[in-house]
Amino acid sequence: MSLTGKNLTVLLVIAGLVIGLGVGYSIAPTKTETETIYETITETDTIYETITETVTVNVAPLDGTTVNLAVITGVSSEMEILKPMWEDIILPDINEYADLLGYDVKFEFLLDDAMGQPAVFLEKVQAFKSLGVNHILGCYYSSHILGARSYINENDMIAISAGSTSPLAAFPDDNIFRLVPTDFAYGNIMPDILSAYGIEAVAVMQGAEAFGDGLWNVMETALPLNNIEILERIRFASGIKEFSTYLDLLNTVIGDAIEKYGAEHVAIIQCCLQSDGLVFHSQVAGFENLEKIIWFSTHGGRNQRMIDSVGEAIVTRRDFGMQMTPAQTWKFQEFEERFYESVKLYPGIDQTNEYDGGILASTAILETQSIDALPSVRIFPTLAANYFGVSGWTELDMNGDRKPGTYTIWGYAMIDGEPGFTAWGNYNAVDRTLQWNSDVFVEQGMTPPG
Amino acid sequence: MGEKQIIDLISNQIALVGAQRIIVDIAMYFGLFVIVTMALNFQYGNAGVPNMGCAVQVITGGFVTSAITTRVAFIIAKNAGIKILPYSSNYDWVYNNNMNVGTLVNGYLKNQPILSISLFLFTLAMALIFGAIIGWIISLPAIKLTSTDLIIVLITMSDISNVLGRNIPALAGGTLGIHIPNVFAWYPGDRSLILSTITLFIGLICFLVFKTMLNSPYGRLMRAIRENALTVNSVGKNVVGIRRNIIMFASGITAICGTLLAFYYSFVTEANYARDFWTFWPWLMLMLGGPGNNAGTFLGSALVTSMRRIIIVYKWVFEKFLFFPVAFFERILLGLLLLVFIIFRPQGLIPEKLLCTGIDYKKLISEEEKVDWSTVKKTKRSRNIRGLFSIPFKRQKTTKNKNN
């Protein structure tokens, strides 16, 4: 066959597709909803008739099936945490609960990777749709969620995000639920805590990504309202792994501020991803002024990697971080133990939310006895409101985003002569009260604030 | 599939599932990629410019949609009496966007099919114009540098475009992004279905346009430049100008792809237009299919898009046998398949058809090899290669005269 024929076929197929669809659309009845609905009803009628002869009532349609939950990570390096966590912790818990309820249902998870790109994320979501998997978990990045948002809504899927905070994804009546409050919550809580700590001036370090920008936009007004002066806002380029340019600038800024306010009234706020914070602290050594003051950060306070990479130096910087997990519950303590057993790291906010997301999604499937997303979407807000998870009450607001609850303030400390971390206080976002653990301050040779 | 089902499918009385869903999703991605790849082929296969900066051109389309179309839609809706929240400052532009686009503008456009369509066409036109402007900027290094330097500079340029998008909120909301108006809100059925149809249709138009251009005297001039720029220059043609025109035109077409992608996502942020994704995949498609002819471009795009999707969907078969996440295995399969194709068919699955024997076109495209035209044997063009996709070269009359 000559090449001409091939070419012709390719073109004809495409042309045929285009014309066919056009013709199809033009002959389609414009508004025939009533007709079609009528037809569907008659179909079900016949099915019903045939069924009644053999089976009386089918209470558990999912019995004997395997239900798949899709988990999509943001970047590849998260895989080494998510896979063992799902295998060792979340999946056994879900399956045990299904067993207890007496259902013969087996849950499985399908872990995929968005490789940091929204375009790939959408491809993976589409692939899950074609496999008939409608419950998407993970979804850590706002840009990923937003890129796939219209697809998820239009194709009756449900996305339960464990990490997206962008206010742009806050829509009422859509199929996206987020187990994290938006930037507005955190951006207002951080200044509250800083002013309670006695900070008068801060330098804000933020990454040029959605999370950093979102928080800065809120804090830009919230910090002055709390009588805290913004010394400088340093927005570092994303994707770089070498920060000495910014650290040198920060060193100068903080040096001037220490002279003016005193070292105990100056702080640095870091609004960036956990990995960037790690890189940052690892390069601080040698910049003298930066070692004299207290650091605050969004993901700080409890990271095994930080202790391994920075060592004792991190203890003097404290790196206070607020995480929305009430640490003084048995549920959290047990989860932390199991997590460390499995992953050899301490769980952060992303992981506790992932656990709660997994439990909620599977409960929704079991209760509705359907792997379709729409029944789950219907009951999800109610289900979440009545669930106390590892990360506390999971009540959602009208946009399907988490309502801010109890925050634990974590920070590094010397524990038995070794660098470690502990809870330094609690913050309740409902009545905006703050309580410091005075014992810890005394133990670490500091005076409790306030 | 029965007639009723087809009608249902199109008017979305039943949700698309399973195989139908895969086909529509693949068709969309295929349509997007085929536009970019064809434009690349136009630049590289026909004009010899290895444009590794096509991500810049795609991102331009996205930014046009977010920065211009959204604002135009706001103005129109405002004039229609809808109370659009303020959007002049960066903060308002981003944070009122949810309400402005999500509720107000989309609600308005839902009852305005004519307006929606003209807004869509307007966006395409703007993408063409701005794409051409970006093409002019790209052509500055492209006419000065040699191949590898040029490749590196253009890759660098696509990084620059992403950084600009990230740091200038007025373009596409900075890192947070911008929702864009849904110009297909009036359509009762599945939005991705109509959008993929339109994308394929635009792909077809682009194909016809490129084909016509290549068959015109201008197209022959282009090929002549690719083959030997010096000779063309010496006969008084403006080589630099023609090269610039080629890049500008192809750039405009590529920008249309960015616009379609923006409408597909209903959302624009620079992260959607990652350099890796929008440079490397189109290039793989082009090289796999075979540069220099559009049949190869179509085949390459179809093959890579469907191969990618099939591997993504069916990789779970292997999950039981692997101790590591199957996502890694996906990349191994994909890399392996691509390598096998490239190694065994380095000139592409459908190599460019040679019109005169004796000239190694393949070499001409790949290297800066000089051809001694005086030694080229002139033979009669065989009949069977006059196909739909081939470029009919007319035998020059001068040859005859010489023989006489």
Next chain:
Amino acid sequence: MVLSQIWISTIIYSALLSILCMSFTLTYITVKIPNFAHSVYVGIGIYVSYTFAKIMHYSPYLGFPVSFLVGGVISVIVFQFVVQPIVRMGGGRVTLTVSTIAVQIFLIAFLDIYTYWLRVKYKQYTALFMLKGEDFKFGGYPGILIVSFVFSVTVIIFLYRLLTKTKLGIAMMATAENKELASILGINVNRVQMVAWFLTGGLACISGAMLPFWFVSTTGLGGTMMTSIMAGSLLGGLNNVYGAIIGGFGIGITEIIGTRFLQDVLGVWVGEYRSIIPMLILVAILLIEPRGLQPIYDKIKNIYEIWGKNK
């Protein structure tokens, strides 16, 4: 301390970058393509260091020869099984460039699988790690500062000796100039190119092995440095291996010190554009002088030669 902290960081970064630029340029000289699989060699080096330090509990410095070997062997495999067949089948320069991207997708997945295997087997995290604790101190300075700087200078001297004084090196340069002519002269072109690729992979891998001493490392760290590497090589002149050290330091210093300086002059916002400042300078240089710094080297060479004659 004589050196301030920002300069210590700059020197380490630039030295590592310049080694990567050198090996990148070496690939370019042999097959005239930008090799995107280069970033994977970096990742391999990183995880050789990881294996030595965290699994076998040796000093990661002992892993450098292993890195060199592993990187070299993988690079030769890529050359033999991907680059050579494509060249033999008649693939052009762009085909080769695109194929290195496919190689990158393929190899990085293997690296990810290896790290995941380590995680399963030894129950410890493998991503986002650092080896600062394993480093030694020398006169108050981190060991990696001295090691990386000395190593980059040594490599340049070694390459200079190799390429100008040894038979192999001259054969290498001859092959780079004209492959057909070199093979007529009796040079085993394939073997010479293999040696060049071995050096390429080995050097990139050693540079990768040094990264965890100063940077938080993952398998993808090399990918994030790729544009800097390409910019450095282009600045130094793609046909000149020795220029790569100037290119590497040029890019490193512009990126860190240059941005810092601009922040003082223009404002703090310049920091947001840090990653593109060297690129903009590079594009500007190329638009004025498409051969990078090559003409300057030629001038220096001329002056040197004239001076030598007069003496």
